[in-house]
Amino acid sequence: MxxxxxxxxxxxxxxxxxxxxxxxxxxxxxxxxxxxxxxxxxxxxxxxxxxxxxxxxxxxxxxxxxxxxxxxxxxxxxxxxxxxxxxxxxxxxxxxxxxxxxxxxxxxxxxxxxxxxxxxxxxxxxxxxxxxxxxxxxxxxxxxxxxxxxxxxxxxxxxxxxxxxxxxxxxxxxxxxxxxxxxxxxxxxxxxxxxxxxxxxxxxxxxxxxxxxxxxxxxxxxxxxxxxxxxxxxxxxxxxxxxMGQGIPSEESAEERGPNRARAAVRSEAAAADTAGHDAITIAHAGIRLTIHSGAIVGLAGAPTGPTALIEALTGLAVHDAWEVERNGKPMRCASSAAAARAGVGFVSGDRGNKGILATLPIIDNLMAARRVVERRGLTSRAEPREAAGLVDALEIRARSLWDLPSTLSGGTQQKLLVARWLMLKPKLLVLEEPTRGVDIRTKREIYALIRKMAAQGTAVIWWSTEYVELVELCDTVLAFDLDGRPTRVLCDEQVNEAGLADATGMAA
CATH class of the missing domain: 3.40.50.300 (P-loop containing nucleotide triphosphate hydrolases)
Incomplete structure (x- = not known):
């Protein structure tokens, strides 16, 4: 030394x-x-x-x-x-x-x-x-x-x-x-x-x-x-x-995770319709076609260019004509993030400082932001304080008051706020961009549990992460992109491992 x-x-x-x-x-x-x-x-x-x-x-x-x-x-x-x-x-x-x-x-x-x-x-x-x-x-x-x-x-x-x-x-x-x-x-x-x-x-x-x-x-x-x-x-x-005082919450048993995985049926095929009557979203580009059904957790892996373009196309952040997006067999294109939210597409940005947290508004406004956009209202309702307090308690968010600013919370807790926005809305599709960026082990596990809960309730989830170990743990299916941002392969079930992801993306695990 x-x-x-x-x-x-x-x-x-x-x-x-x-x-x-x-x-x-x-x-x-x-x-x-x-x-x-x-x-x-x-x-x-x-x-x-x-x-x-x-x-x-x-x-x-x-x-x-x-x-x-x-x-x-x-x-x-x-x-x-x-x-x-x-x-x-x-x-x-x-x-x-x-x-x-x-x-x-x-x-x-x-x-x-x-x-x-x-x-x-x-x-x-x-x-x-x-x-x-x-x-x-x-x-x-x-x-x-x-x-x-x-x-x-x-x-x-x-x-x-x-x-x-x-x-x-x-x-x-x-x-x-x-x-x-x-x-x-x-x-x-x-x-x-x-x-x-x-x-x-x-x-x-x-x-x-x-x-x-x-x-x-x-x-x-x-x-x-x-x-x-x-x-x-x-x-x-x-x-x-x-x-660190980070006793890791115990993992779910195989029996507890089994039903989630069974419901997360994801098929890569030509323009499939969901025969069960649930929502099915199909994305297609460069010869790759993937249909995502209710309850699925689908990962995105590879250089950021590809996942970012797909995320922007799905959430109305930008127009990307190369991507075909269909919902139940009909074209789906959102002109803005607000339009996407009203269409049942939620989004959690990995850039919580600039595109996620509303820094000058209190915690309650941050929790209710998505609902107000969907319901087209700017004012609080009488039920909001009770609903927000319920979310804070359920997610074990340590806040002195709902009227404190988010800056009084740690970065990991702020990230939980962003996910919590969508819990009560139960969107048809939730798109997550590096949702565990900069959070500790315990908070990661808590976010994983939240996402699995939403999937079990029928929300389809698209999850972009640069951590392959995270994708392996959470996803049955992963869409891989090459270094130039082109989709290259859909990996399913046993194919979803760190070696397989590295091979499909051309990037080390």
Whole structure:
């Protein structure tokens, strides 16, 4: 282990938001030239600590030292000077600026630095090329607001990797990356750590990734240090999960899951009609035709281009003429997301910060948003507080009040809010885009249970995930896409395994 003094030392950090105490004397030390895994359940305080280290929040107690210097109000100065770079869980890009401007503008900090468009594009292309050369060539002049969530994640990471920082704070950086992109990112991190002595604080709920990239780990639980700088090879996954307080809910028995799987009859055939009288949605493109029946959970796997286009076509977010969509044998095309919701198509975006959570509205409005769209009303009804309270209790959402803002909840709990919007509406089709992005093990299991419950009640589910292990667990059928976004194969039953998905998509599991 590195014998030099710690690059960052946080001692007895305290942070409160009103009456809620988030950090209760937390300790963390990060050495130069190491990748340090920072682990804990949703709401444990990980993102809050990262925001304190990066100058986005002020601490209420404790001390911070960085590179041998005590930090008071000077935290933000180190960030502004480029010594500390951060990738937040909710991306912090400017949608009205280009990719080049978002990446390069932080380099032009001083008034004497004159902005150069050509220099900015060169800086951006060099930074993006660390992860994806093709995307780098094609994207530097594009507006960030026109990018997919996946593409914005690449831009955010590239901006930090190319900053020349001494400390890199990564909060769920791989949540929207493919396996191949994650492997390239890890290769860049390893090189910067080895060659430049970069220190990395890495937050993820994916234990496989943590063991691939990190040297040591610190675990936070209820705002306190549960494990302090333990070598990852000296602790097991189960020990880490136990220290996090993440006792995993028991899996359903085969008997409990059996009826769901029997109802989830999914056939790949030419224009099939559902003889049972239930809804059947047929999607077709490039010689692939798939009919999805009530109660099915169908996965989408592969490079984001393909799944994104299909999701947009189904949910009215964009027009994609290449996709034929039929419902019970009749063409189905939704002109907008509101029209899709009224047609019985629900959507949960993986980009909860920009396209999911209504940040300025209270929890009750977030829970009732879809119903109000479907029922064409903007005002609350008398029944809504009771219904919302019932949802909060049923989903074990820890909220002080229905009138609190979603920002008072952890990222994982906010994700549960997005799924909960559709529970009472019982849509015919629910489309999920990376619904477990950035959530802990327990919350993942809770979201899985919600989706299985909706499927058992007759909702057809389409689930896009970059985690093959997730698709294997949840889906009887998976539609695979190649690296260029074309559908290549429909995998069913025993074919749905990590090796089969890797082969069908051309991407490592």
């Amino acid at each position: 590195n014998s030099q003094p710690y690059l960052l030392s946080a001692r007895s950090i305290v942070k409160r938001f009103g009456p809620t105490s988030v950090l209760n004397g937390f300790d963390l030390s990060i050495a130069r030239g190491e990748v340090h895994a920072f682990l804990g359940g949703n709401g444990a305080g990980k993102s809050t600590l990262i925001k304190i280290i990066s100058g986005q929040h002020e601490r209420d107690g404790g001390t911070l030292e960085f590179d041998g210097q005590a930090l008071g109000a000077s935290v933000a100065a180190h960030v502004d000077a480029g010594a500390i770079a951060v990738v937040n869980q909710e991306l912090a890009l400017l949608p009205h600026l280009s990719v080049a401007e978002n990446i390069a503008l932080p380099r032009f900090r001083r008034a004497a630095h004159r902005y150069s468009e050509r220099a900015s594009e060169a800086i951006a292309e060099e930074a993006l090329s660390l992860i994806d050369r093709r995307f780098a060539r094609e994207s530097v002049r594009r507006m960030v607001g026109d990018l997919t969530l996946h593409e914005r994640q690449l831009v955010e990471i590239a901006r930090s990797l190319g900053s020349g920082a001494k400390l890199l704070l990564l909060d769920e950086p791989t949540a929207n990356l493919t396996a191949a992109e994650t492997a390239r990112l890890f290769a860049v991190i390893r090189r910067l750590v080895a060659e430049k002595g970069l220190a990395v604080l890495f937050v993820s709920h994916r234990m496989r990734e943590i063991r691939q990239i990190a040297d040591v780990c610190t675990v936070i639980r209820d705002g306190r240090t549960a494990i302090d700088r333990v070598a990852l090879n000296a602790v097991t996954d189960s020990e880490i999960v136990e220290c």
